[in-house]
Amino acid sequence: MAIPQTSVTDLPDDAVLLDVREQDEWDAGHAPGAVHIPLGDLPARVGELPQVDGPLAVTCKAGGRSARAVAWLSQQGYDVVNVDGGMGAWSAAGKPMESASGETPRVK
Structure with missing residues (x-):
């Protein structure tokens, strides 16, 4: 089964994403x-x-975990798409980010 993908450049800066990374x-x-x-x-x-x-749109750090999430959610009947390159690509594209601590956000 092919995993549907989208590019960060195709997403608006205020896109609602599902982030499946760890805390x-x-x-x-x-x-x-x-x-x-x-x-x-x-x-x-x-x-x-x-x-x-x-x-x-589902994201993780680089796209691996989010691809697994998209595959599983698709099987459950959800309309989902993997963010190609994950948060690394989001950050590299200059998209807005925030951190829980208020410090300069970064992709970990």
Whole structure:
């Protein structure tokens, strides 16, 4: 099964993303409109997925974990798409980020 992909350049700066990274990665830096559900928690927390118009973009650090999340969510009937390059690509494209601590956000 092919994993649907999208580029960070195709997403608006205020896109609602599902971020499946671990807590320490999220705390270091994330997109302002993102919803954080670590990959391991996803089956138990699927009811917390944000409602968006069109496919929900899923991200992690580089795209591996989010690809697994997209594959699983697609099998459950969700309209989802993997963010190619993950938060590394998001940051490299100069997209907005924030950190939990208020420090300069970074991709961990």
